[in-house]
Amino acid sequence: MKCLSTAGRGMVSVLFAALLAGLSTANAATREITAVFRPDPAKPMDNKFVNTTLVSGFCHTFPAQCAAEGLFSMLVRGLDFESSGPIQPDQPDIRQGAMVTIPGGWRTMQIVNSATGESEELSVRIAGWGGGYTLSESVIDIVGGGGSIYEGHEKLWVGGNWRRAPQPCRATSVSNHFGFTGFEFFWITPEQDVTCAKQTKYLIPGFKYSQMNLAYELRTPNPLKMSTGHYTGSITYSVGPGQDFDMGDIMLPNDSALTLNFNLEVQHTLKVEVPPGGNRVDLEPQEGWQAWLNSGRKPTRLFRDQRFHISASSRFKMALECQYVSGNTCAVAEPDTGHAVPVDVSVSLPEGLTDAAGQPVNRRRLLRDGSGTELFQPSFYVDRRSGTLHFEVGRSQVEEMLDSGAKAYSGNVTVIWDSEV
Incomplete structure (x- = not known):
């Protein structure tokens, strides 16, 4: 994906x-x-x-x-x-x-x-x-x-x-x-x-x-x-x-x-930098695919953490846009059968960025309607600090994917940082 x-x-x-x-x-x-x-x-x-x-x-x-x-x-x-x-x-x-x-x-x-x-x-x-x-x-x-x-x-x-x-x-x-x-x-x-x-x-x-x-x-x-x-x-x-x-x-x-x-x-700054190649995220089991290939043991989840750097002096909100939709989140799909499973997307923000209540942002769920991520705010100017996007397909969805016999699922997920709060 x-x-x-x-x-x-x-x-x-x-x-x-x-x-x-x-x-x-x-x-x-x-x-x-x-x-x-x-x-x-x-x-x-x-x-x-x-x-x-x-x-x-x-x-x-x-x-x-x-x-x-x-x-x-x-x-x-x-x-x-x-x-x-x-x-x-x-x-x-x-x-x-x-x-x-x-x-x-x-x-x-x-x-x-x-x-x-x-x-x-x-x-x-x-x-x-x-x-x-x-x-x-x-x-x-x-x-x-x-x-x-x-x-x-x-x-x-x-x-x-x-x-x-x-x-x-x-x-x-x-x-x-x-x-x-x-x-x-x-x-x-x-x-x-x-x-x-x-x-x-x-x-x-x-x-x-x-x-x-x-x-x-x-x-x-x-x-x-x-x-x-x-x-x-x-x-x-x-x-x-x-x-x-x-x-x-x-x-x-x-x-x-x-x-x-x-x-x-x-004059505010809001800038997000993803490392080269970071716009392609491959979801894999924690131990890799070898256990499944060798013994048939199904993975408990597929995931990937993607680092990014953020510079922010202004308030902002976050949300998702999806190629394939699953309720209030995005999905990945098998192109031949159209079978799709939801992907949970969350974000962790660096020190200095908090939510509207002043709480740290750790694995905060990102949704299509932006609920729960309507306001993040800096307590000081955050200059090119590291944050993480977390992508995960849960256990039951992984079993569906493996049982379907499909070889690959993919989909585009757009993560939006919006300063127009």
Whole structure:
């Protein structure tokens, strides 16, 4: 008999995109984040999305710190905040001064496969905030920096310049003045929504934040449990007094929303390799045919185990297609008489591949309708590991074959690995 093995089309791809856009105005900021999951034979246990977005902002300057903390960053040009009046010195109400509420807590959204409708959860949080502030006039001259612009920014604020982040925000190494009135800064935020405020020692007639610099952190779904295709979803942060991004009552934005739209694509591998000649399976007794030929002792079974190699990062199912059918399984037949007997076909899968209940797969029966093999799933990327197909004709069927006087039975059995689960 013959065993033909086929692999389900197993390239499943994850492109991961987020779009930042203010919803209410034409000049809303827009940013795209891309990421991909592609199984790596060199790192079979590392099954995560890789963010492939062009890096801008904080992480471009400090890549090692971002890598250590699992952060990404982007510049969001076009979303600015400007004071509606002067900021008074020693202002006891932080909402009338320079403050920011940052949505540092995790927000979760559904992302949906546009082809199948299945959904997964993705979470995001804002992990850092910064940019540049600009004073409306040369306040530094009034403060007096001893000839140093940097020293002027130091003296302007309670607790020192904006490199010194107010609690509960955390300082970074970003600290640079531009021109006579501008200063760049960046603060790291904890995993919760927080408010951080700086108090001025001197009157500031006008104040502006520009070139918003955001760091973000992602919790992506497990790509090994995702089907191929594109997934989309979105989350919107409100911007303005009392909103998600809240700069107080005096610092007003030029837009009212910041939206993140996600587009994910997954690239899976499902590949099955049968050794040369492995598509022809000869069923024989365990001790060979010599005992039958010499003594007439009938074999208890005919069987053959056929090894194969499988590479899989995606879910898959298995089933049979048959040249000759016997109930829910395949058969081999004697061509002259048409006499046929069923063949039991089962599969053993390597470590790392389990059934839907998480159980190992050992001699799992394969049937034409696929029942019992509707879902196998990887717990890590399985790269070219050995599995076994088991073919067997039982004792009573062997006796039928021998009693019929036929010399040979044959039939085609197609074993299907299908990634379209």
